Amino acid sequence: MSRCRFEDLIDGYLLNKLSQEETEHFEEHYFNCARCFSKLQEREEIIRAIKAQGPALVENLEEKQPRWVSWADEIWLVLNNRRWVVAPVLAALLLMAILIFSPFSREQPPSFVLNGENIVRGQAINLISPIIDVNQIPLYFEWKKQGEDLQYKISLYDSHNNLIWSASTKETRIALPEEIRQQMKPGEKYSWQVKALSSTGTLVAVSSRVQFMIKSD
Numbered sequence: 001m002s003r004c005r006f007e008d009l010i011d012g013y014l015l016n017k018l019s020q021e022e023t024e025h026f027e028e029h030y031f032n033c034a035r036c037f038s039k040l041q042e043r044e045e046i047i048r049a050i051k052a053q054g055p056a057l058v059e060n061l062e063e064k065q066p067r068w069v070s071w072a073d074e075i076w077l078v079l080n081n082r083r084w085v086v087a088p089v090l091a092a093l094l095l096m097a098i099l100i101f102s103p104f105s106r107e108q109p110p111s112f113v114l115n116g117e118n119i120v121r122g123q124a125i126n127l128i129s130p131i132i133d134v135n136q137i138p139l140y141f142e143w144k145k146q147g148e149d150l151q152y153k154i155s156l157y158d159s160h161n162n163l164i165w166s167a168s169t170k171e172t173r174i175a176l177p178e179e180i181r182q183q184m185k186p187g188e189k190y191s192w193q194v195k196a197l198s199s200t201g202t203l204v205a206v207s208s209r210v211q212f213m214i215k216s217d
């Protein structure tokens with residue numbers, strides 16, 4: 001199977017090292033790329049195990065390699081450079097031990113369904129309101145619940161697709177702050193979108209971007 005050029009972004013994504021733009025670009029891609037998607041799930045478990053075992057180890061690795069390289073490259077570098085301390089090697093061995101011997105340290109990955117050739121990557125989030133036209137500037141945004149222990153990130157855009165507001169919540173409804181409401185104008189079109197993130201911050205579901213207009217009468 002040929003390598004996907006987005007694979008290099010997986011570790012950076014999981015460690016929050018990508019820019020906002022890169023993150024969005026990557027999220028759009030991996031949701032539709034079976035290869036990146038399964039790789040991401042693998043790596044997420046590895047990173048989660050390492051973080052659980054010792055945040056210091058992760059920091060250590062990050063400091064030494066400001067431009068992120070893959071864990072495999074990291075281990076390779078360590079083995080080829082005696083001046084490097086043994087901590088990363090131990091970390092790698094510890095990690096293997098954890099993955100092999102401790103089933104309890106594996107949390108369930110986010111609820112994706114793999115069904116033969118068809119890969120269903122979570123469900124689309126259904127937006128409840130506002131949709132289509134509304135009579136007044138919305139007070140709340142509301143959507144359907146996707147699962148347990150998810151963080152929802154909402155983004156609101158103006159008619160030129162500029163982000164005018166973004167917020168996160170564990171609820172399925174969020175109030176639109178007064179200062180944002182005051183910027184919004186009747187007669188204008190807006191759109192909004194919700195993304196659901198797992199407890200470790202990976203994207204598990206997205207809504208479509210829904211447009212609404214505030215009636216101007």
Ligand SMILES: [Zn+2]
Pocket residue numbers: 004005006007029030033034035036037
């Ligand atoms: Zn890919």
